Amino acid sequence: MKLLELRHLSTHYVSARGARVTRAVDDVSLTVGEGETLGIVGESGSGKTTLALSLLRLLPPAARIVSGEIWFEGEDLLTKSHREMRRVRGKRIAMILQDPLASLNPLFTVGDQVAEPLRVHEGASRGSAWARARELLRAVRIAAPETRVREYPHQLSGGMRQRIVGAIAISCGPRLLIADEPTTSLDLTIQAQYLQLLRDLQRDRGLSMIFITHNLGIVARMCDHVAVMYAGRLVEAGPVARIFSSAAHPYTQALLESIPRMADGRKRLTAIDGQPPDPVALPPGCAFHPRCPKVLDRCRKEAPPEVRVAASHTSRCWLAS
Amino acid sequence: MNGSGPAAGSSRAAALTLAWRFASFRSEGFPVLPVLILSVLVLVAVFANVLAPHDPEVGALGDRFRPPAWQEGGTRDHLLGTDHLGRDVLSRLVFGARVSLVVGFMAVIFAGILGTALGILSGYLGGWVDQVIMRVTDAWLALPALTFAIFLAAIVGPSAMNIVIILAAVYWTRYARVIRGEVLSLKERDFVRLAIVAGCSKRTIMRRHILPNVVNSGIVLATLMLGVVIVTEASLSFLGVGVPPPKPAWGLMLADGKKGLMAGYWWLTVLPGTCIMLLVLSANLLGDWLRVKFDPQLRQL
Amino acid sequence: MAGPVVEALHLTKHFPVRGGFLARETAVVRAVDEVSFSIEPGRTLGLVGESGCGKTTTAKLVLLLEQPTAGMIRFEGRDLQTLDRTMLHGYRRSVQAVFQDPFASLNPRMRVDQIIAEPLVTHERLGSGEVAKRVARLLELVGLPDRSADLFPHEFSGGQRQRIAIARSLALSPKLVVLDEPVSALDVSIRAQILNLLRDLQAQLGLSYLFIAHDLAAVAHMSHTIAVMYLGRIVEIGDAATVAATPKHPYTQALFSAALPSHPGEKREEIILAGEVPSPLAPPAGCRFHPRCPHAMERCGREEPTLLREAGRLVACHLYEGVIPARS
Numbered sequence: 001m002k003l004l005e006l007r008h009l010s011t012h013y014v015s016a017r018g019a020r021v022t023r024a025v026d027d028v029s030l031t032v033g034e035g036e037t038l039g040i041v042g043e044s045g046s047g048k049t050t051l052a053l054s055l056l057r058l059l060p061p062a063a064r065i066v067s068g069e070i071w072f073e074g075e076d077l078l079t080k081s082h083r084e085m086r087r088v089r090g091k092r093i094a095m096i097l098q099d100p101l102a103s104l105n106p107l108f109t110v111g112d113q114v115a116e117p118l119r120v121h122e123g124a125s126r127g128s129a130w131a132r133a134r135e136l137l138r139a140v141r142i143a144a145p146e147t148r149v150r151e152y153p154h155q156l157s158g159g160m161r162q163r164i165v166g167a168i169a170i171s172c173g174p175r176l177l178i179a180d181e182p183t184t185s186l187d188l189t190i191q192a193q194y195l196q197l198l199r200d201l202q203r204d205r206g207l208s209m210i211f212i213t214h215n216l217g218i219v220a221r222m223c224d225h226v227a228v229m230y231a232g233r234l235v236e237a238g239p240v241a242r243i244f245s246s247a248a249h250p251y252t253q254a255l256l257e258s259i260p261r262m263a264d265g266r267k268r269l270t271a272i273d274g275q276p277p278d279p280v281a282l283p284p285g286c287a288f289h290p291r292c293p294k295v296l297d298r299c300r301k302e303a304p305p306e307v308r309v310a311a312s313h314t315s316r317c318w319l320a321s
Numbered sequence: 322m323n324g325s326g327p328a329a330g331s332s333r334a335a336a337l338t339l340a341w342r343f344a345s346f347r348s349e350g351f352p353v354l355p356v357l358i359l360s361v362l363v364l365v366a367v368f369a370n371v372l373a374p375h376d377p378e379v380g381a382l383g384d385r386f387r388p389p390a391w392q393e394g395g396t397r398d399h400l401l402g403t404d405h406l407g408r409d410v411l412s413r414l415v416f417g418a419r420v421s422l423v424v425g426f427m428a429v430i431f432a433g434i435l436g437t438a439l440g441i442l443s444g445y446l447g448g449w450v451d452q453v454i455m456r457v458t459d460a461w462l463a464l465p466a467l468t469f470a471i472f473l474a475a476i477v478g479p480s481a482m483n484i485v486i487i488l489a490a491v492y493w494t495r496y497a498r499v500i501r502g503e504v505l506s507l508k509e510r511d512f513v514r515l516a517i518v519a520g521c522s523k524r525t526i527m528r529r530h531i532l533p534n535v536v537n538s539g540i541v542l543a544t545l546m547l548g549v550v551i552v553t554e555a556s557l558s559f560l561g562v563g564v565p566p567p568k569p570a571w572g573l574m575l576a577d578g579k580k581g582l583m584a585g586y587w588w589l590t591v592l593p594g595t596c597i598m599l600l601v602l603s604a605n606l607l608g609d610w611l612r613v614k615f616d617p618q619l620r621q622l
Numbered sequence: 623m624a625g626p627v628v629e630a631l632h633l634t635k636h637f638p639v640r641g642g643f644l645a646r647e648t649a650v651v652r653a654v655d656e657v658s659f660s661i662e663p664g665r666t667l668g669l670v671g672e673s674g675c676g677k678t679t680t681a682k683l684v685l686l687l688e689q690p691t692a693g694m695i696r697f698e699g700r701d702l703q704t705l706d707r708t709m710l711h712g713y714r715r716s717v718q719a720v721f722q723d724p725f726a727s728l729n730p731r732m733r734v735d736q737i738i739a740e741p742l743v744t745h746e747r748l749g750s751g752e753v754a755k756r757v758a759r760l761l762e763l764v765g766l767p768d769r770s771a772d773l774f775p776h777e778f779s780g781g782q783r784q785r786i787a788i789a790r791s792l793a794l795s796p797k798l799v800v801l802d803e804p805v806s807a808l809d810v811s812i813r814a815q816i817l818n819l820l821r822d823l824q825a826q827l828g829l830s831y832l833f834i835a836h837d838l839a840a841v842a843h844m845s846h847t848i849a850v851m852y853l854g855r856i857v858e859i860g861d862a863a864t865v866a867a868t869p870k871h872p873y874t875q876a877l878f879s880a881a882l883p884s885h886p887g888e889k890r891e892e893i894i895l896a897g898e899v900p901s902p903l904a905p906p907a908g909c910r911f912h913p914r915c916p917h918a919m920e921r922c923g924r925e926e927p928t929l930l931r932e933a934g935r936l937v938a939c940h941l942y943e944g945v946i947p948a949r950s
Contacts, residue, residue, distance in 0.1 A: 043809040157898050187672035188836060189895045192880035196894050214810050217882025240886050251811075258814035260843035261884040265863050268821065269843070271814035275779045291811075511727035515790070518685050519741035520714045529740075533731035 002071075003175060003208045004032040004055075009068030011047075011054045022279050024050040024063065026232040029306070032176065032225075037202065037209040039219035039240070041255075042229035045279045048212050051229070052178050055210075056093060057085050073175065091121045094169035098181040100161035104153040110137070110164055111149030117171045136167040140197060159190035163197065170201060177202075180212040195222060216259060220244060225312075228252050231277050231287035234306070238313030248315035251288045286317070294319060352610045355603035362600055366419040373412035374400075377569040380407035386581065389588050402588045404577060410588060413569035414596055420570045421600065424481060425551040428488035429543045432550075435489060436496025437532075437539050443497065444504025445527050454497065461494040467556055474562035481564050484557060488550050499542055503535045537615040544608035548601035555597050571597050625699050626660035627797045627830045628684060628717070632693035633657045635679050639903065651902045653679040655854040656693065659847075661798060664824065666831040668845030668862060670838060670877070674902055675851040677834050681800050684832060685719055715745055718791035722803035724783035728775040734761075734786055735771035741793045760789040764819060781812035788819065798830045806835065817844060838881040842866040850874045853902055853910040860935020870937045873911045909940065917941055 011025040024047045032038045042048040053059050055070060057077065070077040077088065089095075097103050104113060114136055115129035124132065130149065137145035140163040153161055162182065169177055179198070183191040199222065202209055211222055219226050219240060227237040228251065236249040247253045257270040274291040277283060283290050289299040298318050306314050307321040365372060384407040388395045395402060401411040443454035473487045507513060507530075516526050557563030558572030566573055571593040578589025635654040654676040661667045669677045682688040684695065686702075695702045697713045705713065718741070721727045728737055735757045742753060757771055764785040775783055784804065791799050801820065805813040817840065823829060833844050841848060842862055849859040850871065858871040869875045879893040897914045900906055906913050912922035921940055929936040930943060 043811055159898055187899070188838070188880045189672060189876055190898060192892070192894050196892075215882065216810070217884060220883045220886040220888070244885050244887070255811060258811060259884055260814075260817065260837075260839040262839045262842050262866055262878070262881065264843070265866075266821075266843060269814040269818055271818050272811040273815070275781060276809050276811060511721040511723060512729045514685075514687060515719060515721065515727055515787075516729075516740065517687060518714070518717070518719050519790075519794075520711065520744045521740065525744070529732070530729050534729070 002031050003034050003036075003073065005069075005071040006030050006055075007069040007071070009051070009054060009070065010066045011050050011059065011063055012066050013050075013063050015062070020280055023232045023282070024279065025054060028068075028229075028234045030227050030234065030237055032208050032210060035202070035206050035208060036225065037211060037223045039211045039213060039223035039226040040229060041213060041216060041219055041226060043214055043276050045231075045276060046229040047232040047279075048229050049180055052095070052180055052210065052212055055178065056089050056095060058089070087121070090117050090174075091172040092174055093176045093178065094172070094174040096162075096165050096169050096177065096179040096182045098184050100158060100165045100185070101153065103165045104161060106153055109150055109152055110156070114149070114164065114167050114171060117168060121172045132171070133167075136171055137164070139170070139201070140164070140167045142167075159186055159194065162186060162194060166194075166197065166201070170205065170207075173205070174207070176208045176210065178210045178212070181214070182211075183218070184213075184215075198222070216256065228255070231279065231282050233287065233303075233316060234314075235288065235317070236313075236315045238310070242310065242313055248309045248313070248320045249288075249317045250292045250294045250319070254291075254293065352603075352606045355606040355610075358599050358603040359607065362418050362603075363422060365415055366422045369415045369419045373409075373415040374398075375409035375412040377408060377412040377416040378567045380404070380409075382407050386584075386586050388586075401592055402586075404574070404589055405581060410574075410592060413574060414571070414592060416569040417571045417574060417593065417596070418600075420481065420564055420568060421551055421554065421597075424484055424488070424554050424564070424570075425547050425600075427485045428492070428550045428554070429546050431485060431489035432491075432493040432546065433496055433539055433543050436493035437500050437535065439493070440497040440500025441504055441527055441531055441535065444501040445508060445523070445531055451501075455501070458494040458497050461491075462498075466491050467553060470553060470557055471560065471562055474557060479562055479565040481568070484554060484563055487557075488553060491553070492546060492550060495546060496539065496542055499538060500535050503538050504531055507531055507534055541608060541612045541615055544604055544611055547604040547608070551597065551601055551604070626662050626696075627698065628832075629658075629660040629696040629699075630680075630684070630693065631658050631696065633680070633683055633690055633695065634692040635676075635683055635688060636691045649903055652854045652905060653902060654683065654690075657851070657854075657856055658693075659849055659856070659859060661830045661832060662846075663797070663830055664828045665846040666824070666833050666844050668841035668848040669832065669834045669851060670836065670841050670848060671851035672836070672877075672899055674853070674899055676854040676902075677851050678802060680851075681719070681802050681832065681834055684798075685717060685800055686714065711745070715741075715794045716797040717800065718794065718796040718798075719800040719802065720784070720787050720791050720804045723807050724780050724787055725775075725807075727787050728783055730775055732774075733771070734773055734775065734778075737775070737786060738771075738790045738793055741790065745794060756793065757789075760792060763792065763823070764789045779812075780808050781815060784808060784816055785819070788816075788823070792823065792827070795827070796829070798832065800832045800834075802834045803836070804833075805840065806837065813840070820844070838866070838878060839884065850877065853899065853905050855910060855938065856929065856936075857911065857939070858935060858937045859929070864934050868933070870932055870935065870942065871911075871939050872915045872917050872941070876916075909938075 007029050009025060009028045010023065013022040013024050028051060030038070040048045040051065050063065054065055065078060072093070077085065080088070111130050111133045114133035118124040118129040118132055133149055134145045137148055142148050142160060142163055156164065183194050186194060201207060211218060213219065223240050225238065226240050226243050228235050228249065230251050236243065236247060236252045243252060244256065247256060254270065254272045258272055260269060272291055277287055285301050286299040286304055289295045292299065296318055304316045304318045304321065306316050309315050309320050380403065384399065384403050385405060387399050387403040389402045390397050390400045399409050401414065403409055439454050443451045470487050470491050473490060474483070477483045477487065513526060513530050516530050554563060555572030555575065558570040559576040561576065563572055564570035574593040575590055578586065578593070581589050633654055634656055636650040636652055639649040639651060657680060659667060669680060671677050679688065683690050702710070702713060735754070738757050738760055739753050742748060742756060758768055761768060761770055766782060766785050775786065778786065804820070805816050808816060821844070824831060833841060835841050845862040847860065848862045848865045849856050850873065851857070852873050858865060858869065858874045865874065866878065869878050876893040876895045879891055893916065895914050900913065908924050909922040909927055912918045915922065919940060927938045927940050927943065929938045932942040
C-alpha cells in the first residue's frame, strides 16, 4: 500500500528581485509504500534536501512549491492549512537531520526535548511525558536513561546525540521518517550502530523511511527503493537490487562505477568528467549531457521524458526510450 | 518543530523587511540615505571655501543673535542666523563639517592602523607578545574613554592635530580586540597551515595571509567607530579641551550656543546638534550594512 | 635511493590539558603514542581510524606543524632533530600537503597563480617569467586550463579547487605529499577524478603519499600499506590488500565490517561494536580497545599488547600471541 505519493512536484527558488528562478525540484513523481525505505541519492545542489523540505512544507521563504501534489495517507498535504500541517509534522512525519548538535537546543535537558513533542501533540502531562521519554531513550539504546534525561546535549557524544534526535523523531509514533544524511557526522563504527538502530526501529514500529544521502553504500545497506536525482530531476528510480545491477541512466551507471570497491584493490576508477552543473544556469536539454559518455544530438536540445524501463523502474534518458 | 508554514513565514518576514528598510533608509539592502548624507557632508567639507557665504571666524557684533531667514527678524544674508558674536551659523556649520570629518577620519585611520597591527601581532604570535598587548588593551578599555581623552587633552593641550592623536590613542584598543579574535580563527585555517608547510616566514604569513583577510573587518569597524570618534571630538570641543576657538567645530558651537538656549536662540544648538546626529547616524547605518555584507560572523559585535 | 623517504620511530605527541587554579597541567591527551611506520619512495601509506585516533595529529607531526613529545622522524635516513637549518629547509620542501576542505585551504584573497607559486617564490629566486612558466606547467599537470591562473579561488568548484591545492603542493617537486581526507569534502561524482589524478601523479612523478581518510574503500584503493589507528596507537599495519581482505585485529575487523557495501548483494559478517571510542584523556588500561572488544580476555585489561608479526602484517593483539611472551 502506498503511504506517500508525490505527483509531478516542482519547487522553485526565486531570487530577491524575481529575476532568477532556480528549479531546485523539477517535476518529481515517486511513491513510498508502507514499511518501505526509499533512498534519495544526489550530489550537493541536486535538490534532494529541497525535496524533503517540500514534503514537510518547511521551505525557506525564497522557495515555492509551484505545482504538483503530495498525497500522504490519502490526503493532499498541499491543500492543508498551516495549522493542519503542524499536526502532521513531528506527529505523522518526523525528520532527522545531519547535525545532531544543531538539532538539539543546548539550553534544555534531554528529557525536556524528548518529552516536548508528546506534550505538544498529545497533551501529555509532564510526568507521563517524562516517563515516556525514558522509555524512548531505552528504545534508542541509551544506557542509564534515568540519569541521561537530566543531562544537556553538550554532555553527550555525537553518536548519542543523534540517537536522542532519533528518539524525538519517533516519540509520537510517526508513519514516515525522513532522514537527511543522518550519519554523515558520525564515525564508521558509530554509523554502523546507528543504521542498525534505525533498521530495528523500522521493523518494530512498521515505519516507512526516506533516506536522503550522497552515499550509495547507505542505499545498498538500508533501502528497498532508490531514486537518483540530478539537477533537480529524478533521473532514475527503481528497486535497489535492480538499479545496482542494471542501471538504465548513464549518470547512475557512471556513479556506481566511480566508487572505489574494497575488493578491487588498486584498479583504476572510472571517473565522471566535468563538474556538477550550477543549479542557477542548467545546460539545455538533458542536464547531464555535458558529462554524459553516451550523449546523443537529441540530448543537447530536448529534455528526455520519464520512461518505464521495467516494473517500477523508471529513467529519464533518451537511450531508455 | 517550528510551526509557521512557508507562506505565513514569508509574509511576516516581508513585512519585517519592509519595516527595517524604512527604519534604516534602505533600498535593496544598500543604505541609500546614509550614503547620500555622508557624500553631501564630504562634498561640503571639501568645498567649504566655495559654499560658505561668510568667513566663519569673523562676525559683526551688530548682527548678533539673528534668527534663521524664515523667522521674524531673519535676513537672507544669514540663512541660518548668527551667533553671539554675529558670526554666520551656516558658514560655521559648513567649515565645521570639515573639522569634524578631517578629525574623525584621521583619528579612525590612525587608530585602525595601530590597532590592526597590534591585533595581528597579538593574535598570530601569541605567547608573551599576546599577553602584554592584551593586558594593555584590557587596562585601556577599563578607563572611561571620555575621561581618559580629557586627561590626555589636558596634558598635550588643545589643537586639531592633538585631538586626532588623542582619539587614536584612546580607541585603538577596540580594533586590537576584534582583529585579534579574527586572527585567532584565521590562524587555524588550512591555508595558513599550508603556508607554514610551504616554508613561509611568520612575517610573510602575517602580511600575505592574515592582513588581507582582516581588512574587511577593519573597514567595517572603522565605519562604526567614525560615529563614536566624532561624538567624542564634539564632546571634547564642547568641554573646551578639543578644537580651540575660534575654529568652527560643531561641538564648540554647541557649547557656545547653550547659553542662548533659555533665551530662545534655538538655532545655535539645534542646528549643530542635528549635523552631529546625521553624521553619526549615517556612519553607523553604513557600518551596519558593511558588517552584514562583508562578514556575517561579525554580527555579534 | 633505496631507503624509505620518511620514517616515524616511536612517535609520540601528548597535549597538556590545563585547568584549575593558575592553569596547572591537570592531564595529558595521548593523541599519538609510540607510532612507527615508514613510507617508501613511490608508495602510499594509508592511515585509517575514527575521530580522535590520532591520524590527523600524526600528519601534523610529519608536516612539522607540531613538535613531537618523544620519538623521532627520519628523513632519508637522518633524524630531523640533528638536521641543521638548510637541511630542515630541504625537508620542508620535500614534504607538502593537501587538506580536506578546498574552501579553507586556499587564501580567498590571492589569485590562483599566486597561490600555486607561493612555495616556489618562498624557496627559490626565480624571475616572473620562469614562475609563470612553472605555474602553467603545474596547471596542465592537474588538468586545469591556463586561464585559471588569473582567477580567484571562489570562481572554482570544489573539485577544481582541490586540483589547485594539488598543483600548489607539487610546486617544489616534493618527495612526500600528506593527503588528509583529500576527497571527503567533494561531490561523489568528482571523487574518482581526484583519486585518479593523485594516482597518475604518483606514477608520473614517483611521489610518496601519506593518505588519511575515513572512507576505507578509498584507502584500500589508494594505498600500498595500511595502518589502522585506535586511540593514538597503531593496532594493525601491513600490506593494503592483505589487511583489507583478512583483517586480524578485532578493531580492524569491526571497522572494515562497518564499511558500507558497494552493492546490496554484498554479504559479509556484520560486527556492530558496543559503546563509543573512550576519551583519549583517560584511555583504558591494558589494550585500549578491550572495553569494546568482542574477544576481550582477562589479560587484555592488564597488559598492553605490542605489535607482532602475524599472517604477513603486524598486529597488536593478545589473541595472536599464543604461548610466547610479548617481549621480543
